[in-house]
Amino acid sequence: MFCRLAAKKAALQCKCIFLMPQPDQLMNIRTKVCLPLVIITLVVALMCLLVVARQGSQLTEKSMQTLVDSKISQIELMVKTNGLHAMEMAALVSRLPEVEQAYRMAFTGDINDENSPQSQQGRERLRTSFAPMIEGYAAVMGARPQLHFHFATARSFVRLWREKQTMRDGEWVDISDDLSFFRQSVKDINADKKPVWGVEVGSGGLAIRGLAPVVARNGEHLGSVETLVPFNPMMDSLSSGKGENTLLYMNPNKRSIATQLHDTGVYPTVNDHYVFVRGTTTGKIEQLINKDFLDSVTGRSNWYTKDGLLIAGIPVNDCKGEQIGTFVFSVDLSEQQGIIFKAGETLLASFLFLLIVPIIVTYFVLGLAVLAPVQEMMRALQGIAEGGEILTKRLKDTAKDEIGHLAKMFNRLMDNIESVMTRIEGYKDLINAVPDPIFGIDKNHRITIANKATELLLKKSSDQLVGQHCHDCFCTSACGTADCPINQLSSTTPGASTSIIDISNGEKPHFIQPVSEILHDCHGQNQGYVVVAKDVTSLVLKEQEINKLAFYDQLTGLANRALMVDHIRQAVVACQRCHCMHALFFVDIDDFKSINDTLGHDQGDRMLQQIASRLRSVVRGGDTVARFGGDEFILLVLNLCEDISTAATQAEAIGKKILSTLRMPIQLDDIQYRCSGSIGLTLFGDKPVSVDELLKQADIAMYLAKERGKNMAVFFDPELQTAMMERNAMGNDLKDAILDLSQFTLYHQPQVTSDGRIVGTEALLRWQHPRHGIVMPTDFIQMTEGNGLIVVIGDWVLQLACAQLAQWASDPQLSHLSIAVNVSARQFCESHFVQSVTDIVQQFGVDPDKLKLELTESQLSSNVDEIISKMKELKKLGIRFSLDDFGTGYSSLAFLKRLPLDQVKIDKSFVMDLLDDPNDAAIASTIMTLASSLGLEAIAEGVESKEQMEFLQNLGCHMFQGYLFSPPQPVTEFENYARAAGQNMLQDLFARPQPSQ
Missing domain, CATH: 3.30.70.270 (Reverse transcriptase/Diguanylate cyclase domain)
Structure with missing residues (x-):
């Protein structure tokens, strides 16, 4: 209770301090200074409160213990003093002669008969003898002394404290009852014959009883005398203080007399077990006493406090020292606790007053001496922060203390800020004069400043741009925030350019490329970036054009x-x-x-x-x-x-x-x-x-x-690749072979007239491959046409053919022969072809009429005028021309008519199935008719049977070439074959078996 009351007072006083008006919503200096003092005060006050409460609690407990000890000593002393006094008084009475005479008188009769004349005489003798003493004692002490005489048989002899005895048959008589059942002291004194005292319950109730033996002069034990000190007056004297109460409870299990008292129903009980004997109050204390507490008072005293009462229990013992009851007294502690609480409150209030008054004084002194100048500085700085016209504001700096020094430093700061602001304005004018967009961003990539060029570029004012994320201003929605080039400035080397940004927004193309530098604070920490956005539109457009040229076909627009x-x-x-x-x-x-x-x-x-x-x-x-x-x-x-x-x-x-x-x-x-x-x-x-x-x-x-x-x-198909690899290998070998042309040779296949004369030969190229042997032209000529080597080989074939003609010119049997040489389109289209042929013919001095150039119909379909021009020049030289593979191309008659040809060649594809295929026969017949109408000589190639030759003869063809006559042969074998042929060649031919195909 004391702790709660003191805490409430301390809290109320502190609340009064902090409810005082504050200069603003922020915690100011004096609050910061005073708040720790208040907290310390509260802590100290709380500690003092705890100490006072603890000391008060200890003091209260000590005072209660002292009170209990005092009451116990008082009761013990009172009981002992009264007990000894009763015992001494009984001893004194027991030695009086009248006592022995009364006992002797009673013994002359039957002592067990309470109405015997002798017993009555003895009783009367005692009453008579003690009457003056009893009256005198009563006059002095205010109460009659209580004397009780017993026989040695533990039966009652006479009780002298009553004015009248028990009524029997209409007369007052003494009751000679047996005391041995419930009076242990009577039994003990008759047995030990020694004085004794103790607390016992008798017919007179609970009392302190002193007993002394009655011994005759001859030493005979006659009985005992008992003096009683009633308990009730003593209990009343113990409850004399204010708020003090006394109660006495007897344990009915200890003495049968208590049981008898309990059975009478006169006395109240607690839990049907204890009997209330005497008390000065029956109020609140009776409700607080229970069996558990009474059980705890066993052989020792015990006490506790509850509801403002001190309740103490003291054991009550009989003459044998056995507990027969409990003496309970209570003291109202409310007055003592009030005194202690009052003292504690006074002490705490004084202490708080001594602490809080200096704090309040400090609070107001700080407000006047420190806070007012500081608040003036704050208002000035706030004006600067808000951009107000406050740079001219200066403080008084006349004070000779720290505040005055702070005011001087503030004024100097204002001077520096004003100087810096002047320079900043100059820098802003300078940046605004730059034509390139310049803007600053913080570490979160939000714009902090922008020049006029940036405003024009983004079509927003500087106020609108400041605070916006740079990604929202410069990048399109298709560009993610993580991919934004400006957002990547933090990972870019200072001074290096980032990715180009497209800010066209559907209008004409416009591209910028940011270049950044890091902005550092005074500690060298990164505070953001200053970005210069270069206009690279022209460069980007040129680069796009270059990329288009580099990666797209200009004609079709395809990749x-x-x-x-x-x-x-x-x-x-x-x-x-x-x-x-x-x-x-x-x-x-x-x-x-x-x-x-x-x-x-x-x-x-x-x-x-x-x-x-x-x-x-x-x-x-x-x-x-x-x-x-x-x-x-x-x-x-x-x-x-x-x-x-x-x-x-x-x-x-x-x-x-x-x-x-x-x-x-x-x-x-x-x-x-x-x-x-x-x-x-x-x-x-x-x-x-x-x-x-x-x-x-x-x-x-x-x-x-x-x-x-x-x-x-x-x-x-992988097999195609194998074939192509072989073809490539063949091409490489072909390039090596052309270096010296030693692997090439010419084979000759005779051209025979219908009368059996060999009039010429077709020079057929053969490649003597080191690994593959003889390679036919169909396997390599196409490769030479693709890589241009056909021109070299063609020139070499012309030279070799002309050399052969020159050699045959000196041989009468072979001098009449002509040689037909196949010329490719690639070779014929060479610009120097005419001159090359002319030089070769003149070099070997051959008759040009003996050289026949075979051209394919397909190669004449392009560059017609040029081809005709070259043919005419060579024709003037005397060289003849033959149209090879006639009938396989798409030439028109008008085109053929313009060509200076000497001969047409029926392709072997028509000759092969001539006898079986009417279409081939019809084509062959048409070719012969066409050749005849154009005045051209006709020759059929691929003739392999006599029937084919005869069929062709019937169509008007008179020149033939094929395996029917001879396969292609090396020059030496051909020469031998030509010499041996003679005029009877056809007769021999038709006579011998047909050659296999």
């Missing part, structure tokens, strides 16, 4: 070789992640060169543009179409089915769609043209492969499509 190779490489890498199949299509426009030469390059370019548009429409948006060369296109189709067979089916369908698209008519001005394409395609994705390997595979498949007749799509 070029470099971009396609990069896309293929990416697809190959992607195959490792996704397991889909991809397809690569190599498209070559069939016979585009002849179309281009015929129509002209402008029309050819227009055709390529339409073809590119059609190819782009065939594939999906994610696929790639590229122009790889003049008339070559590559299509990369991604993400086909994972199953290779299904993917092949899908690729085949796409190939057919491409072919169908290419075959559609192409409209150029008023004319429609048709074209076709040869497609090589390869699948990849199921195993690692290089880009070069894929392109090579598609190229090989495309060439196979060409060889199979064009206008088709062919899948790559």
Whole structure:
């Protein structure tokens, strides 16, 4: 209670302090100074409160213990004093002669008979003898002395404290009752014959009883005398103090007399066990006493406090020292506690007053001496922070203390700030004069300052820009925050340029490139960046144009070789992640060169543009179409089915769609043209492969499509690659062979007239390969045409043929022979071809009429005028011309009519099935008719049977070449064959078996 009351007072006083008006919402200096003092005061006050409370508690407990001890001593002393006094008084009475005489008188009769004359005489003798003493004692002490005489048999003799005895038969008589049942002291004194005293319950109630033996002069034990001190007056004297109460409880289990008292129902009980004998109050204390407490007072005293009362219990013992009851007294402590609480409150209030008064004084002194100047500084600084016109504000600095020194430092700070602000304004004017956008950003990439050029660029004022995220101002929505170039400034080397930013916003192109420098604070820490945004629009547009030139075909707008190779490489890498199949299509426009030469390059370019548009429409948006060369296109189709067979089916369908698209008519001005394409395609994705390997595979498949007749799509087959590798190896060997031409030789196949004369020979080139033996021209001539080596070989064949003619000119049997030499289109189109042939003929001095140049019909379809011009020049020289493979091309009669030809050659493809195929026979007949109408000589090649020769003779053909006469032979064997032939060659020929094919 004391602690709670003191704490409430301390809290109330502290609350009064902190409810005083404050200068602003922030915790000011004096609050910061006074608050710790208040806290310390509260802590000290609380500690003092705890000490006072503890001391008060200890003092209260000590005082109560002292009170209890005092009461116990008082009771013990009172009981002992009264007991000894009663025992001495009994001893004194027992030695009086009248006592012995009374006992002697009673013994003359039956002592067990209380009404015997002798007993009555003895009783009367005692009453008479003690009457004066009893009256005198009563007059002095205010109460009659209580004397009780007993026989040695423990029966009552006479009781002298009553004015009247027990009523019996209408008369007052003494009761000679037996005391041994409940009077232990009577039994003990008769047994020990020694004086004794103690607290016992008798017919007179609870009393302190002193007993002394009555012994005759002769030493005979006659009985005992008992003196009583009643307990009730003594208990009343113990409760004389204010607020003191006394109670006495007897244990009925200790003495049977208590049980008898309990059975009378006169006395109240506690828990049906204890009997209340005497008390000065029956109020609150009775409600606080219970059996547990009474049980605790066993052989020792005990006490406790409750509801403001001190309750103490003292054991009550009989003459044997056994506890027969409990003496309980209570003291009201409210007055004592009030005194202690009052003292504690006074002490605490004084202490708090001594602490709080200095704090209050300090609080107001700090407010006047320290806080007022500081608040003035705060208002000035706040004006600076808010941008107000406060830089001219200065403080009084006359004080000679720390506040005055602080005011001087503040004024100096104002001077420095004003100087800095002046310089800043100059810097702002300077930055605003720069034409490039300049702006500052903090570490969170929010704009802190921007010059006029930035405002013009973003079309926002500086106030609108400050605080905005730079990503929101400069980057489009398609650019993520993490990818924003300005957001990446923190990871960019200072002074280095970041990525270019497109800020076109749908208008004309506009690009900037930020360059940044780190802004440091006074401690060298990064506080943000200053960014200069360079206008790089012209550079970006030029770079885009360069990229377009570098990666896109200018004619068609398709990807070029470099971009396609990069896309293929990416697809190959992607195959490792996704397991889909991809397809690569190599498209070559069939016979585009002849179309281009015929129509002209402008029309050819227009055709390529339409073809590119059609190819782009065939594939999906994610696929790639590229122009790889003049008339070559590559299509990369991604993400086909994972199953290779299904993917092949899908690729085949796409190939057919491409072919169908290419075959559609192409409209150029008023004319429609048709074209076709040869497609090589390869699948990849199921195993690692290089880009070069894929392109090579598609190229090989495309060439196979060409060889199979064009206008088709062919899948790559590993066997094709093997053949191509062999072909490449053959090409390398061919290059080595051409270095000295020693591996090449000429074979000759005779040309025979219908009358059996050998009139000439066709020079056929053979390659004597070191490993493969004789290699036919069909296996290597095409390679030489592709790499230009055909020109070297052609010149060498012409030289060797002319040398052979020169040699035969001196041999009468062979001098009439001519030699036919095949000339390729590549060689014939060389600008120096005419001069080269002329030089060779003149070098070897041969008859030009003996040299015949064979041209194929297909090679005459381009550059017609140039070819005719060269033929005429050579014709003037005397050289003859033969049209080889006549009937296999697309030449018109008007075209053939212009050519200065001497001979046409019926191709062996028509001669082969001449006898069985009416179409071939009809073509051969047409050729003969055409040759006759043009005045040209005709020769049939590939004649292998007499029937073919006879059929041709019937058509009017009189010159032949083929295995029927002789296979191609080396020059020596041919010469021997020609010399031995003679005039009877046909007779011998028809006589011998037909040569095998």
